[in-house]
Amino acid sequence: xxxxxxxxxxxxxxxxxxxxxxxxxxxxxxxxxxxxxxxxxxxxxxxxxxxxxxxxxxxxxxxxxxxxxxxxxxxxxxxxxxxxxxxxxxxxxxxxxxxxxxxxxxxxxxxxxxxxxxxxxxxxxxxxxxxxxxxxxxxxxxxxxxxxxxxxxxxxxxxxxxxxxxxxxxxxxxxxxxxxxxxxxxxxxxxxxxxxxxxxxxx
Amino acid sequence: xxxxxxxxxxxxxxxxxxxxxxxxxxxxxxxxxxxxxxxxxxxxxxxxxxxxxxxxxxxxxxxxxxxxxxxxxxxxxxxxxxxxxxxxxxxxxxxxxxxxxxxxxxxxxxxxxxxxxxxxxxxxxxxxxxxxxxxxxxxxxxxxxxxxxxxxxxxxxxxxxxxxxxxxxxxxxxxxxxxxxxxxxxxxxxxxxxxxxxxxxxx
Numbered sequence: 001x002x003x004x005x006x007x008x009x010x011x012x013x014x015x016x017x018x019x020x021x022x023x024x025x026x027x028x029x030x031x032x033x034x035x036x037x038x039x040x041x042x043x044x045x046x047x048x049x050x051x052x053x054x055x056x057x058x059x060x061x062x063x064x065x066x067x068x069x070x071x072x073x074x075x076x077x078x079x080x081x082x083x084x085x086x087x088x089x090x091x092x093x094x095x096x097x098x099x100x101x102x103x104x105x106x107x108x109x110x111x112x113x114x115x116x117x118x119x120x121x122x123x124x125x126x127x128x129x130x131x132x133x134x135x136x137x138x139x140x141x142x143x144x145x146x147x148x149x150x151x152x153x154x155x156x157x158x159x160x161x162x163x164x165x166x167x168x169x170x171x172x173x174x175x176x177x178x179x180x181x182x183x184x185x186x187x188x189x190x191x192x193x194x195x196x197x198x199x200x201x202x203x
Numbered sequence: 204x205x206x207x208x209x210x211x212x213x214x215x216x217x218x219x220x221x222x223x224x225x226x227x228x229x230x231x232x233x234x235x236x237x238x239x240x241x242x243x244x245x246x247x248x249x250x251x252x253x254x255x256x257x258x259x260x261x262x263x264x265x266x267x268x269x270x271x272x273x274x275x276x277x278x279x280x281x282x283x284x285x286x287x288x289x290x291x292x293x294x295x296x297x298x299x300x301x302x303x304x305x306x307x308x309x310x311x312x313x314x315x316x317x318x319x320x321x322x323x324x325x326x327x328x329x330x331x332x333x334x335x336x337x338x339x340x341x342x343x344x345x346x347x348x349x350x351x352x353x354x355x356x357x358x359x360x361x362x363x364x365x366x367x368x369x370x371x372x373x374x375x376x377x378x379x380x381x382x383x384x385x386x387x388x389x390x391x392x393x394x395x396x397x398x399x400x401x402x403x404x405x406x
Contacts (some may be wrong), residue, residue: 159396197400
């Protein structure tokens, strides 16, 4: 588990921490990482720059902590619960539901910010990539399980995994709020589209 | 057709223009639009800042011209030829093939840079969005035609259109060069995945 100065700060409730990460993530997503200064972030989260530097060592550290926070949340809310589901098709359906729901509720910026990963130093990039890889392996492993059971058509599991990931990152980037306004409809359509793409048609 | 100082410059061959846009687009994609300066761009394209200012009025103008150039290219290489294909399924297959091929050959940065559109002034954003909308309408119209012919399963054509767009933007963002190394395999898998997702299964 990576260290997080924010998460361990005894004087801040977890909700406040999540709020700080969310505001910072949304700002970085809107303005772009390169154009966002620590001063901008401090203003967005309602802190002084000095107050912010008490928790993070700089902008890179903020991005690193936000991405770790986003993965922590995805593990807690999505991957950990769905690993308990025995049937691979149900596991994948529930993974998609929880991931899209969480992204729409907790902030699309968290998902979208992963494209800024190249701004981190190599060691931190590797740490984040290996954590993301674990989540991708859950999708890939589920596809391979379905393949073993003869339930999916012939496909390249690596490419199909990226196609499913595209759904999550795509929704985070669309900004077509009219399409995403009916969340349940969007979730059902995204799952139905993906299941039709991978499963063998029912006879 | 939007004006382009580069395109109309009599002293530059079209290939040189495309090279300048490509180098600038790749730089903006790698560093992020916000962190890229006109000096960086001039260096990347092998021009002086003064030389560059001869063609563009600033960084925003460069982004605007790059996006228009990317859409011009997509129109010339993808949408114009595929509009001639009568059968909607073949039209969609060919659109995906040409779009992915073009993106892999002419530079993924062009596709990926569209997420920086919010850095443009409102009038230019509207112009780019309406040109992108035209391309999306070609996909959406093709889906509706397939629906009229009873060839696709019941689906939301707006959401399915975005899912297909996600394939293009996703491939541009993956950077998993191992996955994209066999281009023909990637193209075939992406088309097969999409066709399985939308078409009624063959009896």
